[in-house]
Amino acid sequence: MWWKSLSVVILVYVILAGMLVPLKPGITHISPQTAKSGSAVTIQFHGYNSFYTRSEASGIRVWLEFDSLHALAGQDIRVLSDTAIEATFQMPPLLPQSSRSVLLNAIVDHPSDGVSLLPGALQLTLDTAPATSPATASWSLNPVIDLHIKSDFSFPYRNVIYESIRNTYFHVPMWFVLMFLFIASVYFSVRYLFDPKPDFDRKAAGYAETGLLFGGLGLVTGMLWAHYAWGAAWSNDIKQLMTAVALLIYLAYFILRRSFDEPEKGARLAAVYNIFAFASLVPLLYIVPRMFASLHPGATGNPAFGSEDLDNTMRLVFYPSIIGFSLLGFWIAELRIRYKRVEDRAMGLD
Amino acid sequence: MKFFRMRKVFTIILFMAISLPSLMAQGNRDFMRESGKIYVVVGVIGLIFLGIVSYLVYLERKLTKLEHQLKDDKNEWTN
Missing domain, CATH: 2.60.40.10 (Immunoglobulins)
Structure with a gap:
């Protein structure tokens, strides 16, 4: 299908542009x-x-x-x-x-x-010894003016993170994909409660499972980046803690699904649990982290990314990256759902 | 049999991913911190790739199992 090829094209562009565009000096x-x-x-x-x-x-x-x-x-x-x-x-x-x-x-x-x-x-x-430099040396004689501001196609230079600023195109989209997949999951859970078709339950489970995969990838890539940018893979940063809690809540969703002998009963309870899990996801990922100091950029206040963290050149790679990884996420979720549909038919459950 | 072999391969890959940077760091300076920490980005892309591929392998194993099951069922009906 066209959107699957589109995801591949976009991701190739993201990896090439994300790796090849130079940093500013x-x-x-x-x-x-x-x-x-x-x-x-x-x-x-x-x-x-x-x-x-x-x-x-x-x-x-x-x-x-x-x-x-x-x-x-x-x-x-x-x-x-x-x-x-x-x-x-x-x-x-x-x-x-x-x-x-x-x-x-x-x-x-x-x-x-x-x-x-x-x-x-x-x-x-401050040195109290007699000055050796001429008395004309002054703080206000040479203000910083007439700077050469360049606006070429390059990513901003930041101390400490240097080239790893490019991780913005690979680590951050993981959380966007997680959010999109979990939204799709809760949407089908709600539909299942109104109309208990097995297909809605399969979709809710498939999207949640793929979302969990991307959440795990976001957490692991974040830990690798943190090891080299913050000095430790896990520093109990508020965002690290809250996303770990959110992922555990969703992990419990799958344990709940499997702990019922009757699939219909399990599906109904899992759908209800999914709505609660999603309701807890929003404060865990978007509200609580903004109320505490964090090592993440833009942690206190809105928006999560300031213009300091994301300039116009980065946007040209960052937004396509979100789209590309989201399409890939939905593609993988679709495979998972189709597998489950075939399995259910084979087992005579649908 | 196949399952265990697959598991072994993944353990080796995981072990390599964890130990390779620190092994290289012992040589001269910290490998991962050189060239402006570009290898952190390479590592992140590698982790994403490995994560997605291992999920696909997990899915494929489930699919193979289902295919075998369906084949067995068919044989029972035809016999």
């Missing part, structure tokens, strides 16, 4: 990462996916930024390689706020690469 780290006020420091900026040599050094600008009004511009910028720039900074004798130390963001503005930023890159501590 970023800054992995700078060295040194600490400095004292009132000194002159030479700092190296280490880029990721950057092509610093593609432009004249005079066009490149670097800053250590405290906020939009307070920033230090780097002097004598030297391009060492495609992924390293060196610049000298005159640290002013005073900090922009009255504290012992401040964290500064590193910014590189490149004519062809565009702008990249590393938050909290350098810790500047």
